[in-house]
Amino acid sequence: MADFKFKVLSFSILSLLSSAVFANTDTDTTTPTVLPILNVDAESDQHKYAATKASAVLRSDQPLFETAQSISVITEKQLQQKQAKTLSEAIEGVAGVTSGQYGRRGWDDFIIRGQVASSQTYIDGLRVQTSDNALRSEDISGLQSIEVVKGPTSTGFGFALPGGLVNLTTKRPQAETFYRGSLSYGSYALKDGTFDINYAPNHSAKGAFRVVGHVSDQNDATDYVYFKNYYIAPSYNFDLGDKDELSVIASYQHREFIRQQGIPYSDGAYKNYPHSLYFGATNLSNTVDSYRFGANYTHYFDHDWTFKSNFAVIKTEADNNPVLAGSNNTLPTIKRTVERQIKDDLNFTWDNNVSRHFDWGKTQYDLMIGLDMAHERSDYERRRRTLTAFNANNPVYTAIEAATATIAHQITDTQYMGLYLRNNFKIDDHWIIGLSGRHDWTQVKVDDLFNDSKLKNSDSAFTGSASLMYQMNDMFAPYLSYSTSFFPVSDTGEGGVLLDPEEGKQFEAGVKFQAFNQKLQGYLAYYDLTRKNVTESDSTLGYSVQIGEQKTKGFEAELAAALTPQWNVTATYSYIPTAETTESTTASDIGKRINHVPKNAASLSTQYFFSPDQLGWNIGAGITYQGARTAQRTTYYVPLSSYTLYDVKAGYEAKHWGANFSIKNMFDKEYLVGTTPNAQLVSWGEPRTFRLTLNFKY
Template sequence: MSQAFLPYKQPLRLCTRFVPLAVAFVGAAPLAGLAQDSAETSNELLAPLVVVETALKVEAPLVETPRPVSVVNQEELEERNVQSLDEAFRYRAGVLSGHYGSDNNTDWFKIRGFDQSTYQDGLRIYREGFYQWLPEPYGLERVEVFKGPSSILYGEAPPGGLINAVSKRPTREERGRVDFGIGTRGYHRLGVDTSGPVNESDKVQYRLVGLYKSRDGDLDYTENDRYYIAPSINIDFSADTSLTLLGSFQRDNGVPTNTFKLPYGTVQDTPFGKVDPQTNYSEPSYDRDQRKQSALGYELEHAVNDTWTFEQNLRYSHLDLDLRSSYILARSGEREGSRGALLRDGTTESWTVDNRFIGRWATRRTENTLLIGLDYQDLQIRGEEADLFSFGAPIDLFDPQYGNFDPIADSDIIDRRIDTQQTGIYVQNQFRLDDRWVVLGGVRYDQAKTDNVNRTTGVTQRSDDDEWSFSGGLMYLADNGLSPYLSYTESFDPLGRNTSDGDLYEPREGKQLEAGLKFAPEGWDGYATLAVFDLEESNTLITSPAGFQTQAGTRESQGVELETVGYITDSLQATAAYSYTSARVDQSVDQRDVRAALIPRHQASLWLDYSFSQGTLDGLKLGGGARYVGESVDTDITVPDYTVFDAAISYDLSPQWRAQVNVTNVFDKEYVASCDYWCYYGESRGVLGNLSYQW
């Protein structure tokens, strides 16, 4: 779970009922095609399926792409009242979230049993150590997840995949909304989203998104306030050239929610009973989490001629962090525990730019899309840091008392500088034959360099890596909407530090082979997917008999994923998912091929929405869902499986006004979500009300 033992989270009873349910929904997908008129409903699903860029960096229908991608569009984000990025994929296959409970300063995902990288608008968001950039869901129009290695288009990345958050853009028609929210744990929200043409011009459009929200954390004495504003402007210089300027500023001020608990009192019995899930082992009066993040960039598109288009994305980002955080470290007595503490006070600055030439041409039998790109990423971290593994007096695990500690001393603080640069050149070609066969191939070359300088001691750790990445795919498009495919992808992830002998570690390398089936028949508003994958990471660090880290391990994940989103009738929409993931890892020279911590073998979910469109109930929409997470393990600890239920209700008071209530963990189930040395309670019940006015 940790780097140098820091609290930084990294890198079947109910199953017998949920698995048939999920499989039944996918298998029954053709029956949903009987709802031919559903394509005419106002809740159009096919639109976002056409605009999927994460998998190919060019627009392509999701069901005609031989790569695994899932999408959550703006309508679903709003209807489920998503408050953080890691809530977005609760009802999608292959993604694990919520395993660390309710964290108010970081989004946590595991994809196919691995860590992932996070992007916004196709450009990397740097999330190094505790410097976490947090996209605000209110400012997003959709979120996409690329499952598996993604280095072919995005460079260095862990093998799990990537999350791409797509910002709201200006619209050609005038529109807007205002949201008023209240809820449990002192939740308050005021949001404004307005867009349209500037001065009735059809050449310039604007959008302005603003938000204030405040909420207490899921632990006692924790909280967070957020201010967010995101202006954007689109300029159509001509029919061939357009420029979109994107800016954002976000400020968070709070007390961090450290969800760390010990196995003792959570999954293990004690003479004193179980620890209350809301128990806080930190020092609320001392801990703080203050961050300011700002970004400014643009997206340029220019049609060179009828065949070639040039696209360029650029963004400058700045993050200012002041974090003090204490946490439980280990049991030190029958009912006492020792604590640690950390400090991060610094800034990150990053430049990212991606240049692409896209060529499209066709013959009588073929269509061809060629992508040629060059991207560059630059990150600088400057800051002070401290990591204490003894902080204050022991604390009572069952009745904590605060204030018995000494602040982190100046002598414990070191000054650190990290500089990272990456340059990548990539080529990808998608070839389509007779509207039946899709052949995809790509190659990429990267140079990645990192200097990690401890300016207090003068010690420098340096990595300098050159890597090739390859990718390929084959898909057949049948008349009945079935599209079987095969794909192969690779990734590399530089470690950025040295061995005990001072040599550079080799990058961790990921390879994935996948076979799948996508289904989207004409006339059905929805899709279904089935994927079987084999994913392996090599050059994994393991512990040698002498206690040093050596690069002689592997981490593997094999699994099956089923997912469907679509209308069963004109009024009833279903979202169903099932994942089987077998993740195993080499932990040391003596412990090889053991089951990976945190990762459940089975996950399943089902969400149903029913919209009333006639009579006195016209405008009423009811939604409900269940999320099942199978048991997970950590060494000799087994974490039981659990199921939680969610619900939603909304009513259109008029064409402009809508009232909405969302409830997560409806029955306030108390459960341990996972363990990896520490254990983490799952999020408690949350009730959020929202009143919106739209025009």
């Protein structure tokens, strides 16, 4: 009943507000600040260490300091400081985020506020994929920044799990001509090279062209495991005059890898075996090819209205050949099967909105009305074959043929359309009220080619958010917010019936803060998040089940600051005392902690330049603490101890070149990073590694 009242109240308020706005459209003669195109927003903070905006996910130029929501932005300078190779490494240490919990398996894994969010990756504000049966590993060399949104995001982006999302903002053409590149060499035969070329013939971003490329090849601490990556992304800004802006970007990424399998926990017997042990096939690799084309268009109307259109199409082809461990393994024997997972996806996403700023004297009002839609066709086939058991005491590796017997083949069509309305009021330069509502229509069709059956499920849902913020001064702004979410699933339950959509809601209270002329940005927040109809696949039953309800409650603190022209610092802390299953069809699961979610996590990273112009020598260090966690599934239970990692780096920057040397996990700490989803295999964390990088810039 409370949710129904919230919907009625929200829609009533939104309807009255929008009616009042359009009634006053012709009489308003003020000249507001025009919101720029997405790619220009992404570049506006490019030289800052601490971002002041998150334009792609907010779809506006609204400052983070005036946003009643927890959003972490990892800028390009912070990415350089982290020396990260993957997205999981890049977001490691972000408040409320656990990343890489399944080990070095060749794709991006992360949990946000206690909820798995690995399939909720966006590029330039558009969803990359809806299915999660084969995840991705996005190349981060072509990124300007990474935006991590915490909490439900359905009001802005349609169906989504309530933990949050990760948005990748791509590098776009700039108003200067430059040529940049890097060469790296490191542990486990790491060889890495990048180039970044920008050509601006008119010394303007309009008419400018940019191309970013990346090649990487590295072995792993686990025998026979390797990761190869090739990426290229050209982009171009058209010059269409003052009222129109158009930016296009295309990219191609090829990955080839053998994933780290882990080793059976086997009641702690894993400790008796080397970290390098591999029980898979040395001749069967995994390959993924991803093609993307995106376009951003903006038109500035008379009367101060702005229209924006954001479009992308992504085609992904994957051929994966993992060797899987059977259940109930007792070392040294590991029961095995080999799978071939063939996946072919085609994803279209399109967002359109109109917006305007109104100046009513003491009240500033921003309105946005939008319509977005998406369609994904996912063709997924699984083939399986049983292998001979592996003897961990006497490893023998022979060539293994790819699996040929099909065990599942489905074509899933997922489509949605959402109509959204956003209202933002700033009253007397202190009070900020946000009211947003969205209605989505979704349809999921599953054509089961293996079982010769077809399923179809249509849903619609209203999601909303409301927030209140008070700007005490230019430094502190406390806020309250409430938001809801929904997520239609393509999983089938008992009898082959499509399951109900998942739902979520969150209450959040916090305070934003800034200082040093906005060069320090941060927040402190408390949240209470609930996820209903939690869906999990059950290999024993052979179908998916909705286990019930999960709840997470916690605190987050985060800051990023350029304290001086020479000294940069980021610090984060997460405390999640509650992360448990509160309702379940299995009574014994009630009260159990959610897998891989620590109660405490913290990080501190700093870099110091010996010269104010940041030329010459610089040094840096980082500390990451991960508290104790657990992983459990049915009869399996794995305790994961806490650990602390230390990183150091040193570098020298000249006008046209630079050199950096970094060491990660400096004291070679042995630790378990996590387990597989079924909690049967454990994965060792990355040992001590070094990396030497030479940079060139003209």
